[in-house]
């Protein structure tokens with residue numbers, strides 16, 4: 001990965017457009033799904049397949065469900081039920097169905113847990129830059145999380161996309177009149193935030209999260225042309241550049 005050199009102090013870029021991912025960039029998200037999956041695998045207690053094999057089958061179920069029904073907790077619930085039906089010899093009774101669904105209750109019920117220094121960093125950035133949230137998923141779930149996070153006032157616009165691909169980023173850049181040279185996509189997912197934004201000619205800032213969802217894993221592309229790529233260790237490190 002090629003990184004731009006750290007500018008000396010006092011050389012922050014002036015007035016940029018910052019497109020900011022939400023899940024696992026601003027707040028914890030995937031850890032709640034991982035807890036539900038751990039509970040599900042334990043409940044399934046498969047006598048032939050290992051936990052890893054069950055997890056791989058669940059990943060395949062999730063890919064299929066998302067393709068048919070989009071992202072969100074409702075799709076995740078459907079994937080757990082599908083996985084149980086495929087792998088268990090037991091019939092899925094109403095009791096078992098309810099038990100499996102209960103593993104996901106905590107996902108929507110959790111308080112929004114902001115990642116370190118996110119609120120103070122956004123508060124600082126929005127004084128000098130234009131901030132647009134660019135998240136993907138279920139519209140109601142994502143907007144509900146944003147309202148509960150208390151971060152809505154820092155953003156001049158919010159985009160909830162069905163999928164983050166180069167065409168979606170080009171569309172956002174066009175609708176918000178973003179100059180690619182002064183526009184940056186900031187996020188934790190190579191597959192959704194970094195690679196498709198760079199493919200659309202937008203600069204990117206990769207902030208890895210230790211527990212990024214396995215379906216978001218991808219090798220970070222090398223930037224082409226004038227596109228710039230940075231990798232930072234935390235959200236607060238943005239203040240060194242912007």
Ligand SMILES: [Mg+2]
Nearest residue numbers: 021023024025
């Ligand atoms: Mg994310």
